[in-house]
Amino acid sequence: MTGAALSLAWGGWVAVGVALLTALAALRAGRIRRLAVAALALAPVAASSLLINALLPAGGGGLTTAVAALLRLLGATLPLTLLFATTEAPDLLSDLEARGAGRRAVFVLGAALAAVPRAQARAVDVIEAQRARGLDTEGSWRRRLHGMLPLITPLIIGSLAEVEDRTMALEVRAFGAPGRRTLLHQPPDSRGQQVARWATAALLVLGLAARAVAVAIR
Amino acid sequence: MIVLDEAAYRYPGSSAWALPPTSLELRPGEVVGVSGANERGKTTLCIVAAGLAPVTIGGELRGRVLIDGRRTVELAGHELAQRCGVLFDNPSVQLTGLHRTVYEEVAFGPCNLGLPAGEVHQRTRSALDLVAAEHLAGRHPGHLSGGETQLVVLAGLLALRPANLVLDEPTSRLDPERSLLVADAIARLAGTGVSVLLAEHDEELLARVCRRVIEL
Numbered sequence: 470m471t472g473a474a475l476s477l478a479w480g481g482w483v484a485v486g487v488a489l490l491t492a493l494a495a496l497r498a499g500r501i502r503r504l505a506v507a508a509l510a511l512a513p514v515a516a517s518s519l520l521i522n523a524l525l526p527a528g529g530g531g532l533t534t535a536v537a538a539l540l541r542l543l544g545a546t547l548p549l550t551l552l553f554a555t556t557e558a559p560d561l562l563s564d565l566e567a568r569g570a571g572r573r574a575v576f577v578l579g580a581a582l583a584a585v586p587r588a589q590a591r592a593v594d595v596i597e598a599q600r601a602r603g604l605d606t607e608g609s610w611r612r613r614l615h616g617m618l619p620l621i622t623p624l625i626i627g628s629l630a631e632v633e634d635r636t637m638a639l640e641v642r643a644f645g646a647p648g649r650r651t652l653l654h655q656p657p658d659s660r661g662q663q664v665a666r667w668a669t670a671a672l673l674v675l676g677l678a679a680r681a682v683a684v685a686i687r
Numbered sequence: 688m689i690v691l692d693e694a695a696y697r698y699p700g701s702s703a704w705a706l707p708p709t710s711l712e713l714r715p716g717e718v719v720g721v722s723g724a725n726e727r728g729k730t731t732l733c734i735v736a737a738g739l740a741p742v743t744i745g746g747e748l749r750g751r752v753l754i755d756g757r758r759t760v761e762l763a764g765h766e767l768a769q770r771c772g773v774l775f776d777n778p779s780v781q782l783t784g785l786h787r788t789v790y791e792e793v794a795f796g797p798c799n800l801g802l803p804a805g806e807v808h809q810r811t812r813s814a815l816d817l818v819a820a821e822h823l824a825g826r827h828p829g830h831l832s833g834g835e836t837q838l839v840v841l842a843g844l845l846a847l848r849p850a851n852l853v854l855d856e857p858t859s860r861l862d863p864e865r866s867l868l869v870a871d872a873i874a875r876l877a878g879t880g881v882s883v884l885l886a887e888h889d890e891e892l893l894a895r896v897c898r899r900v901i902e903l
Contacts, residue, residue, distance in 0.1 A: 559787045583784040634780040640743045641773045643799040646765035651798040651807050
């Protein structure tokens with residue numbers, strides 16, 4: 470989070486440093502492939518930024534501005550990608566809860582993290598159901614596009630209906646009970662981790678303050 | 688004990704009554720079956736009897752529904768949960784999706800109540816034992832079969848130790864062997880004084896565990 474915030478604030482060499490440090494950490498954690506995919510996913514944004522800033526007269530920023538924007542984006546997104554690539558959602562959620570986050574806030578975050586795989590699973594179900602009814606979802610792009618339309622309605626309506634079911638499901642598990650939940654596992658928190666956490670927090674405060682001063686002087 | 692006194696219900700935004708005026712009394716330790724074709728209101732009866740409608744999902748309720756002598760509309764959601772557990776016909780939506788193991792999933796309810804950790808563990812183990820699902824404790828909840836999911840969700844409800852249970856087609860995804868396990872679990876629960884409302888298509892199961900069956 471510190472790296473992402475500093476990259477957004479400073480851009481330039483700070484963002485390059487954050488991106489390189491993230492890449493090294495990903496290499497060590499064996500998640501470099503995932504990070505590379507995330508970086509590649511920024512290609513369309515990079516292309517449009519280049520188009521607007523360097524080639525169109527109305528953009529006006531030039532190649533330097535386009536590269537600077539891309540570096541900021543890389544520095545801000547790669548650390549977050551690495552966070553979610555190396556941290557299991559249940560660990561993140563129980564850690565947040567152990568540090569005093571409310572059960573509703575934790576559940577909302579958990580539901581948001583689970584939303585994408587859940588939507589993917591639902592889409593597969595809908596596609597299979599529609600195929601069983603004879604819908605053609607393969608072949609030319611035109612045919613695929615035509616096949617998409619009957620998938621969208623059941624996907625959206627199904628997702629909305631599931632919200633009500635899940636609300637009821639939480640209620641029948643006493644989710645709304647007052648007071649603090651019992652935590653069965655306290656996430657490990659070594660002395661080294663605590664020091665690193667405080668150090669990055671201090672770095673964040675100093676970095677943002679320095680940026681504010683630099684902007685004020687300029 | 689669950690009492691429906693001329694209870695009728697319609698869903699939010701609907702002008703039709705999904706549940707016509709219905710009276711029913713479910714005494715402690717009694718298992719009452721509900722049968723009937725699809726769209727006859729079995730699921731609606733289940734969520735009305737458990738108090739979820741209208742407390743959680745809104746809508747209009749006429750007549751009275753009482754759980755252990757208290758009107759459902761006067762109880763908060765977590766109070767209802769401790770008095771009456773509900774198993775939906777699609778159990779996969781009852782998994783929280785927040786846990787890595789079945790054990791943690793089953794412990795979710797007792798943890799919500801803020802019980803001491805020792806009691807949470809004790810309730811969790813005993814609930815898994817009751818539905819013969821101890822062997823699933825270490826598995827990921829998202830990687831279970833439909834039948835296994837049904838058992839795990841049932842264990843999650845039992846861990847709250849409700850005095851009443853409403854089961855909407857609890858064996859719809861189970862093979863005959865597992866259905867027998869659920870039937871045995873229902874009989875055991877009734878033996879401990881838990882009242883059970885069982886909506887089911889399976890006539891054999893209804894005949895096996897129910898003292899009486901209501902046809903919708």
